[in-house]
Amino acid sequence: MNTKEWNLEQERLNQVVRELEARIIELEPEVTGLHDQVTGIRRRFWEEVTVNTNTHEDFEETFYSIRQQEALLSERERSHKLRLQQLRNMKRLLKSPYFGRIDFKEKGMSVTEKVYIGVSSFVDSEGMDFLVYDWRTPIASMYYDYEPGAASYDTPSGQIAGMMTLKRQYQIRQGELCNVFDTSLTIGDELLQQVLGQGADHQMRSIVATIQKEQNAIIRNDTSRLLIVQGAAGSGKTSAALQRVAYLLYKHRERLTADQVVLFSPNPMFNSYVSTVLPELGEENMQQVTFQEYLDYSLSDTFHLEDPFDQMEYVLTAQRSHEEEYAARLSGIKYKASEGFLNVIQNYANWLTHEGMKFRAIRFRGRDLISAEQIESKFYSYDASIRLANRIALLKEWLLSELRILEKKELEASWVRDELDYLDQDAYAEVYRELHNERAVFDFAEQYEEVRERLNNRRRADEGDFDFADREEELLRVMVVKENFSPVKQSVKRLSFIDLAQIYSNLFEEERVFGQMGDQADMPSLWPQICQQTRDKLGQLELFYEDATPYLFLKELIEGVRTNTQVRHVFVDEGQDYSMFQYEYLKKMFPRARMTILGDFSQAIYTQATELHGVDSPLIRLYGEADTSVFHLVRSYRSTREIVEFTKALLPEAKEVIPFNRSGRKPDLYRIENGENRIIRIAEHLTSLREEGLTSIGIITKTAAESKEAFELLTASGCQDVKLVTKGTLTFEAGVSIIPVYLAKGVEFDAVLIYDASADSYQQESERKLFYTACTRAMHRLLLYSTGEWTPFVQSLNADLFVMTQA
Numbered sequence: 033m034n035t036k037e038w039n040l041e042q043e044r045l046n047q048v049v050r051e052l053e054a055r056i057i058e059l060e061p062e063v064t065g066l067h068d069q070v071t072g073i074r075r076r077f078w079e080e081v082t083v084n085t086n087t088h089e090d091f092e093e094t095f096y097s098i099r100q101q102e103a104l105l106s107e108r109e110r111s112h113k114l115r116l117q118q119l120r121n122m123k124r125l126l127k128s129p130y131f132g133r134i135d136f137k138e139k140g141m142s143v144t145e146k147v148y149i150g151v152s153s154f155v156d157s158e159g160m161d162f163l164v165y166d167w168r169t170p171i172a173s174m175y176y177d178y179e180p181g182a183a184s185y186d187t188p189s190g191q192i193a194g195m196m197t198l199k200r201q202y203q204i205r206q207g208e209l210c211n212v213f214d215t216s217l218t219i220g221d222e223l224l225q226q227v228l229g230q231g232a233d234h235q236m237r238s239i240v241a242t243i244q245k246e247q248n249a250i251i252r253n254d255t256s257r258l259l260i261v262q263g264a265a266g267s268g269k270t271s272a273a274l275q276r277v278a279y280l281l282y283k284h285r286e287r288l289t290a291d292q293v294v295l296f297s298p299n300p301m302f303n304s305y306v307s308t309v310l311p312e313l314g315e316e317n318m319q320q321v322t323f324q325e326y327l328d329y330s331l332s333d334t335f336h337l338e339d340p341f342d343q344m345e346y347v348l349t350a351q352r353s354h355e356e357e358y359a360a361r362l363s364g365i366k367y368k369a370s371e372g373f374l375n376v377i378q379n380y381a382n383w384l385t386h387e388g389m390k391f392r393a394i395r396f397r398g399r400d401l402i403s404a405e406q407i408e409s410k411f412y413s414y415d416a417s418i419r420l421a422n423r424i425a426l427l428k429e430w431l432l433s434e435l436r437i438l439e440k441k442e443l444e445a446s447w448v449r450d451e452l453d454y455l456d457q458d459a460y461a462e463v464y465r466e467l468h469n470e471r472a473v474f475d476f477a478e479q480y481e482e483v484r485e486r487l488n489n490r491r492r493a494d495e496g497d498f499d500f501a502d503r504e505e506e507l508l509r510v511m512v513v514k515e516n517f518s519p520v521k522q523s524v525k526r527l528s529f530i531d532l533a534q535i536y537s538n539l540f541e542e543e544r545v546f547g548q549m550g551d552q553a554d555m556p557s558l559w560p561q562i563c564q565q566t567r568d569k570l571g572q573l574e575l576f577y578e579d580a581t582p583y584l585f586l587k588e589l590i591e592g593v594r595t596n597t598q599v600r601h602v603f604v605d606e607g608q609d610y611s612m613f614q615y616e617y618l619k620k621m622f623p624r625a626r627m628t629i630l631g632d633f634s635q636a637i638y639t640q641a642t643e644l645h646g647v648d649s650p651l652i653r654l655y656g657e658a659d660t661s662v663f664h665l666v667r668s669y670r671s672t673r674e675i676v677e678f679t680k681a682l683l684p685e686a687k688e689v690i691p692f693n694r695s696g697r698k699p700d701l702y703r704i705e706n707g708e709n710r711i712i713r714i715a716e717h718l719t720s721l722r723e724e725g726l727t728s729i730g731i732i733t734k735t736a737a738e739s740k741e742a743f744e745l746l747t748a749s750g751c752q753d754v755k756l757v758t759k760g761t762l763t764f765e766a767g768v769s770i771i772p773v774y775l776a777k778g779v780e781f782d783a784v785l786i787y788d789a790s791a792d793s794y795q796q797e798s799e800r801k802l803f804y805t806a807c808t809r810a811m812h813r814l815l816l817y818s819t820g821e822w823t824p825f826v827q828s829l830n831a832d833l834f835v836m837t838q839a
């Protein structure tokens with residue numbers, strides 16, 4: 033760009049900055065003023081309204097004056113919030129008002145509009161001209177979708193077409209123009225090069241300045257009920273998801289709020305990793321949860337739940353000890369996540385409408401008040417056409433009414449008399465108070481009767497007499513029985529009379545039952561062993577992770593679903609790691625939400641993986657093909673070309689991955705003599721990597737035990753500034769982290785050190801994706817260590833993909 037053009041740009045930038053500064057100066061006192069007004073109104077709320085309820089009119093007047101105050105308060109609060117938002121947006125813009133520009137001449141118009149694009153809109157003081165357009169406005173979409181030439185964009189009133197005559201990118205820091213790129217093809221390879229070349233952060237960054245066309249399509253898709261994104265490692269799935277949330281919040285700002293959007297994250301640490309992106313874009317964070325939190329919420333009262341990480345540890349470590357037990361568990365994990373088992377559970381629930389429900393007796397002081405048989409027979413006496421959940425509701429009402437009758441009968445029981453002797457002072461005091469109230473009513477009634485007698489000149493047959501002692505005992509008995517019945521009633525309300533554990537367990541007990549429910553062809557290998565394991569676990573009031581969602585699913589089929597109708601968008605990241613059960617559950621749970629599922633089948637490290645796309649994908653059937661859009665991302669932005677070439681050769685499915693053209697060093701393979709030397713080398717490498725300016729470093733291990741070992745050895749050798757990441761770690765911190773691969777999902781590091789890439793560690797075919805996932809976390813450098821033979825996944829690689837060093 034020539035100097036004249038540069039100066040013009042700098043001049044325009046200065047002008048926008050000046051306008052921003054002026055508006056900020058104007059707005060600041062306005063915001064403070066509104067804030068003071070709001071607090072003032074709140075403080076004086078009751079002084080301003082005249083509360084008088086003597087007459088009906090007074091009451092009405094009071095009511096209206098309160099309403100008026102409320103309206104005033106909420107109007108001021110709204111204005112304050114709006115102005116504050118504007119002020120924050122302007123302050124954010126001040127540092128870097130825009131990152132892009134397109135010049136667009138609409139068909140049939142004579143002028144070419146210069147459209148500057150930034151993280152929010154900014155209009156000039158007359159309110160006439162957009163000095164900056166929000167990146168989410170329809171016109172800004174051309175910046176992401178087109179190169180100079182014919183271009184168009186969609187608006188609510190139709191498509192607008194024309195010519196884009198210029199596309200330009202800016203790097204602006206603290207109001208100063210640092211770089212300007214005119215781009216032709218995709219959005220600035222140069223800018224992207226620069227952005228991707230930077231060091232990793234412990235928190236994800238927004239990518240609005242460099243969103244790619246294929247990512248933009250995902251971000252702005254607003255038609256599908258289900259949007260599935262299958263994308264290579266590092267292709268920007270999580271980034272696209274977060275910018276999509278920002279886009280939806282902007283586009284539907286009149287009716288969509290951040291708490292109506294839920295993101296399911298792979299682990300709690302991931303939440304902290306992505307938590308800054310939306311605030312950086314001027315939006316509030318959506319709700320972030322893990323599926324495990326849902327399971328815990330619903331089931332942890334009854335069971336000790338295994339989490340996915342413990343399941344993973346079992347899969348990775350238990351294999352060598354008890355072979356058959358291990359094979360059965362694995363077969364069970366796979367089967368219990370399958371569509372076949374989903375059908376079994378659904379058929380089972382249908383079958384339960386005729387037979388097979390298991391109930392628990394309502395017990396009271398060591399005896400059955402209502403037996404399980406009575407409950408069962410009542411349940412099956414209801415019309416068979418009534419849904420299971422509705423029958424349960426009827427049953428609950430029946431049980432409560434029975435309990436009321438039984439409670440009355442219990443008043444004369446001898447245990448009640450015994451308990452009276454142990455009552456405390458408070459109970460007596462309460463009864464005494466009640467008696468006095470009763471006494472007052474009684475006395476009034478007596479006086480009334482006496483007057484009536486006199487008037488009618490006729491005596492009553494039953495003269496009233498208030499027997500204090502009798503009445504006191506009666507009340508105390510009621511109190512004692514009520515207190516003792518209360519937990520029984522509560523447990524009926526919680527539906528504890530349904531023996532869900534037994535109902536679920538029955539599927540694994542009676543071959544006759546199971547045989548009727550599913551397709552025999554789907555039956556997994558080692559079924560008797562699977563049954564035994566499941567029953568044993570349930571017997572200890574524990575649930576395997578693979579059982580938790582099917583169990584919950586069955587529970588909801590029987591008891592009815594507690595739906596959440598507030599939530600409008602559900603995002604599932606690392607979607608390949610969820611079973612169809614989990615998806616069916618989410619669909620039921622959020623009936624009014626659209627779903628966005630992002631994942632990579634190449635990183636499906638859990639046994640219960642679900643394929644996201646392709647003809648076989650059961651996910652497409654979740655809402656039906658017509659309501660589902662599938663997107664593919666094959667370009668990988670995270671790692672250098674050399675690292676991508678290396679990782680894609682590890683996995684046949686990854687061959688379609690296209691590296692972004694950013695060069696770096698080939699992965700380094702270090703063959704070490706023994707574990708001690710490995711620690712020495714790693715410590716040396718940590719120092720040299722830091723000297724190169726690579727500050728975020730991940731030492732990735734296969735298991736938690738290996739992470740712990742690495743941590744202990746490294747700290748013992750003098751490396752003090754390393755952190756051990758466990759499944760309980762809540763925040764992703766800068767620096768050196770030692771982390772098991774399954775917890776490193778979704779995050780990235782400047783440099784990744786694979787602690788043990790030997791055949792001992794990664795040998796089984798099932799561990800290929802685990803190894804691939806670990807290596808794909810690296811942005812700039814990848815280092816692998818082995819004290820023995822290399823894993824076969826590395827052995828089969830072409831030697832020019834890496835640099836081997838005998839150390």
Ligand SMILES: Nc1ncnc2c1ncn2[C@@H]1O[C@H](COP(=O)(O)OP(=O)(O)OP(=O)(O)O)[C@@H](O)[C@H]1O
Pocket residue numbers: 224227228237239242243244247263264265266267268269270271272632669670777778779780808
């Ligand atoms: N358009 C883009 N502009 C700049 N950076 C990008 C872009 N797309 C992706 N990136 C960067 O690439 C890296 C990987 O992105 P992200 O984590 O979103 O990928 P992913 O597909 O979710 O990866 P994985 O499945 O491996 O966890 C991040 O550092 C992100 O900032």
